Amino acid sequence: MASRLHVADSRPEDWVYVSEGGATIVFSYRGTENPHFQGRVLRLRKTALSNNDTGHSVEEEPDDPMIAFQRDVISCIVPQAFLPDLDVILLNESWLGAIECLRNSDRPQERWKKDKIDKRRRKGVLATNLVGGEGIVAVEIKPKWGFLPREHHLSPQTVSTKTSTCRFCMHTYLRSQEGAFPTDYCPMDLYSRNETRMVKAIHDLWNAWVRSDGSLNNFRIFVSGKVIKPSHHDFHDVPIGPPDTGVSSSFNSGFIKETLMENLMRLLLDTRVLDIISTLQRTLDELDIEGLSKLCSMSKADLASMVAGPTPEDWRDFIRCYQTSYCTWDHANPDPKNIKHYLMAYLLSATFKDCSIILRFNQGGGSLSSHSVSIIDLDPKPMNKLGEWEELDRRIVEGYRAGGQQKRCAP
Ligand SMILES: [Zn+2]
Structure with a gap:
């Protein structure tokens, strides 16, 4: 990619919450306007809730260490076919503030009580969206x-x-x-x-x-990009199984499990x-x-x-x-x-x-x-x-x- 991608070339409302770990939070692109973002997720660093957002502006912020690490270390010892594509994406504070306002309530309570998006960061990671796509079932182990x-x-x-x-x-x-x-x-x-x-x-x-x-955190199921919980009502309507059976809903969880x-x-x-x-x-x-x-x-x-x-x-x-x-x-x-x-x-x-x-x-x-x-x-x-x-x-x-x-x- 010749020029660098900028997150502000997309609207915050086109990104939806996917999941998060201890250090990062992931959103997936649902918009249709920017082909560079289609099929991709945005991975942002988090910081403790108590951290002040001001007073730390780095003009020449290095790329997220994950990108260099994958390029220089991981890809030498893991076949490329198993690795997602990673690109640097430029960020800005007001855009990050906007997505936080929009999506903070989608995060689990135990997470948003502890940390938040690090809005001082000027660079994030754009990666292949491995869990998204209509009708795609993805399991993370x-x-x-x-x-x-x-x-x-x-x-x-x-x-x-x-x-x-x-x-x-x-x-x-x-x-x-x-x-x-x-x-x-x-x-x-x-x-x-x-x-x-x-x-x-x-x-x-x-x-x-x-x-x-x-x-x-060792087993997660995504259907069409959305994480599924066992207690979700819609879990029982998840169409995991042959689509031509004519039964599009009410699969019992035993059937879903076996499939x-x-x-x-x-x-x-x-x-x-x-x-x-x-x-x-x-x-x-x-x-x-x-x-x-x-x-x-x-x-x-x-x-x-x-x-x-x-x-x-x-x-x-x-x-x-x-x-x-x-x-x-x-x-x-x-x-x-x-x-x-x-x-x-x-x-x-x-x-x-x-x-x-x-x-x-x-x-x-x-x-x-x-x-x-x-x-x-x-x-x-x-x-x-x-x-x-x-x-x-x-x-x-x-x-x-x-x-x-x-x-x-x-x-
Ligand atoms: Zn054991």
């Missing part, structure tokens, strides 16, 4: 950690637990102790390539979605996406946070003091290393001189542990070519999280062992 760590660097206290129960199941236990909705979902089932276990994983995601009325499961399984068995994600998670996290912490102490540093994030040049250098020598290193005996690359590998692994996949299909099935699978939310993670992650890992494992839990998550 956050698969989470798909591997068990190797035992090399685990302490005698944690080794038996960490090598038999997956990280997600241990974390689920801790969260349920703290009052969160329990879920039977185990990522190891979803990643297993075993059809029976994969079906179980999807059923478990579905059941947790129903029990929590869609409030868990959706069938479509999801067809897509998941036909794609390498889960293999790609789990392989990256595992190979980028060879040491486990425990081994990383030990290596750091050998280098006279500690994880909590790691704050300076890698530069774009650091990332390019790391990718070169990852694609060449990294796989030949003896990870059981890591060399302290490679600490920087191990830290960056861990950060990148965290990105893949937290990404989502979007599985998209036309209602009523159709050929697989009209279906697609994409990976989203591949944001760079900040270095200053490492200390927090080390502490969380300790709490998760200690809580799990103290509770006398012994679930076995088969690889």
Whole structure:
């Protein structure tokens, strides 16, 4: 695209609320006037409600880090076909104020009570709208950690637990102790390539979605671009299924569930996406946070003091290393001189542990070519999280062992 896109070339009322995560909020274009925006979503950064909107004007704001990160890092290790197109879009404060007025009431209460659109930003991200399109059903799954760590660097206290129960199941236990909705979902089932276990994983995601009325962030269903909740009245009229049956409404949820499961399984068995994600998670996290912490102490540093994030040049250098020598290193005996690359590998692994996949299909099935699978939310993670992650890992494992839990998550 020759000239830069400007959000003010569209009307705020042509954008509708889709969803949001901790750091960003997403709107999709419903207008007809600007072909550049059709089939695309606008991704805006958020800021805490307490943050003042004034007094911070950056003339030369860099592009959203997600764009450079996808271009320089992610696209070197993930096939392009799985990645949405991302472009920079210029923003202005009054336009952002207008869309906030229009759409704030569409956001979940627990979100708008906490944060808002960051109206000081001058650049946002325009991305492929993977959930939109009339009659399109899209399912977002956050698969989470798909591997068990190797035992090399685990302490005698944690080794038996960490090598038999997956990280997600241990974390689920801790969260349920703290009052969160329990879920039977185990990522190891979803990643297993075993059809029976994969079906179980999807059923478990579905059941947790129903029990929590869609409030868990690891499973979301969109129909024609709109997120669907189990309790929505219109959910029971969602035409997921063969359109030529003559039954256009009143599908019972059992039928919808079975049809959706069938479509999801067809897509998941036909794609390498889960293999790609789990392989990256595992190979980028060879040491486990425990081994990383030990290596750091050998280098006279500690994880909590790691704050300076890698530069774009650091990332390019790391990718070169990852694609060449990294796989030949003896990870059981890591060399302290490679600490920087191990830290960056861990950060990148965290990105893949937290990404989502979007599985998209036309209602009523159709050929697989009209279906697609994409990976989203591949944001760079900040270095200053490492200390927090080390502490969380300790709490998760200690809580799990103290509770006398012994679930076995088969690889
Ligand atoms: Zn598990």
